[in-house]
Amino acid sequence: xxxxxxxxxxxxxxxxxxxxxxxxxxxxxxxxxxxxxxxxxxxxxxxxxxxxxxxxxxxxxxxxxxxxxxxxxxxxxxxxxxxxxxxxxxxxxxxxxxxxxxxxxxxxxxxxxxxxxxxxxxxxxxxxxxxxxxxxxxxxxxxxxxxxxxxxxx
Numbered sequence: 001x002x003x004x005x006x007x008x009x010x011x012x013x014x015x016x017x018x019x020x021x022x023x024x025x026x027x028x029x030x031x032x033x034x035x036x037x038x039x040x041x042x043x044x045x046x047x048x049x050x051x052x053x054x055x056x057x058x059x060x061x062x063x064x065x066x067x068x069x070x071x072x073x074x075x076x077x078x079x080x081x082x083x084x085x086x087x088x089x090x091x092x093x094x095x096x097x098x099x100x101x102x103x104x105x106x107x108x109x110x111x112x113x114x115x116x117x118x119x120x121x122x123x124x125x126x127x128x129x130x131x132x133x134x135x136x137x138x139x140x141x142x143x144x145x146x147x148x149x150x151x152x153x154x
Contacts, residue, residue, distance in 0.1 A: 011046055014101060030065055037147040041077050043070040044103040047096050058096035063122060063130055064088065070104030071120035071134045078108055079116075080150045082139040086115065090132040100124045106134070114138040 013019075017034040020027065027033060030051070036042045045051070045066060053059040068085055075083045096102050106120035115137055122130040144150035 011099065011101075013046075014044075017042075017044060026065070027069070030062060033066075033069070035147070040105060041073070041147065042103050042105050043073060044101060047098050047100045047102060049098065052098055056098060058098075058100070058102065060092060063092070063096070063102075064090055066102065066104060067120060067122055067130060067132060068134070070122065071106035071118050071132070072136050074106045074108050074118055075116050075136055075138065076145075077148050079111075079138070079141070080144040080148050081141055083116070083136045084139060086135040086137050088132065088134045090130050092130055094124075094127050094129045096124050096129055102129065109133075 013034060014036075016036045018036075020031070020033045020035055022028050022031060022033070030045075032045065034044045036044070043066070047058045051058050051062045067090055068088055071088075072083055072085060075081050102122060102124050104120060104122040106118040109117045109119050111117075115135055118134050118136065120132055120134065121128060144152070
């Protein structure tokens, strides 16, 4: 392990994941974040020191921020749309520790007049950390990106 990397940073990333290449904004502050496409589109992160609270657990605010991104991204994947969060409801069920690999996904429940309702889950291994739902507002379509259903190669 390199002297300038923490144990969490040097840990192996699970197969199929790639790091999101965010160069600005809030994602840079709480990252790195990872995504895995395919039949199930997942978002993930490894709990690092800057994600923890005074007890050494992953901070609830980090889990909520992650849920916001992991659950809202289904709108990007399904509709290639820009979106903002209207409501996020989270139920905390368990905690994550330094070095844990945390994953999240959601499913689109309804779409009415530009408002999307989703149901989501955040977990670590076989332990559910958080469940909840969100309402997201579309800000309009954008060009599809790789991994989104509307994306066409070439």
